Amino acid sequence: MDYIIAFLVGGAICAIGQLIIDTTKCSNAHLLVGMVCLGAILSGIGIYEPFQEFAGAGALVPVLGFGSSITKGMLSEIERLGWEGLFTGAFEITGLGLAASIVFSSIIALLRKPQK
Numbered sequence: 001m002d003y004i005i006a007f008l009v010g011g012a013i014c015a016i017g018q019l020i021i022d023t024t025k026c027s028n029a030h031l032l033v034g035m036v037c038l039g040a041i042l043s044g045i046g047i048y049e050p051f052q053e054f055a056g057a058g059a060l061v062p063v064l065g066f067g068s069s070i071t072k073g074m075l076s077e078i079e080r081l082g083w084e085g086l087f088t089g090a091f092e093i094t095g096l097g098l099a100a101s102i103v104f105s106s107i108i109a110l111l112r113k114p115q116k
Contacts (some may be wrong), residue, residue, distance in 0.1 A: 002056055004019075009058030032063060039067025043077070069093045 017035065018025055025036075042048035048068045052059040059065055073093035077085025091098075 005054070006056040006058035009055035010062055011058075013058070013064060014064045034069070035063040036067035039064035040071040041067075043068035043071040066094065069097075 014022060017031055021028065022030055042051070042064070048059070048064070052065065052068065060068075070090045072094070073091070074086055074089035077089030078093055079085070081088065
């Protein structure tokens with residue numbers, strides 16, 4: 001049942017994003033930034049965590065989950081370091097994922113000819 005819930009929630013998030021792109025003049029970049037900010041805001045006010053527990057990977061994998069992870073890292077580092085954590089916390093949780101995506105995309109770009 002967890003897989004079905006994750007699939008439906010993740011699919012609904014993606015469908016909402018596609019609907020926004022299709023019905024507005026919003027570009028992909030604007031939608032990406034908006035979804036990250038929405039995930040961060042929802043996490044900051046405490047709404048996204050219960051939603052993520054319910055939806056599992058369906059709420060963790062889309063871009064909303066990335067915004068939530070950034071906020072979670074910042075909040076935990078603020079508690080530990082004070083205001084310095086505001087600047088370092090974003091990389092505490094998401095740094096490994098960002099580093100892996102940069103390394104693997106660079107390897108793929110070297111192995112394959114990127115298109116313009």
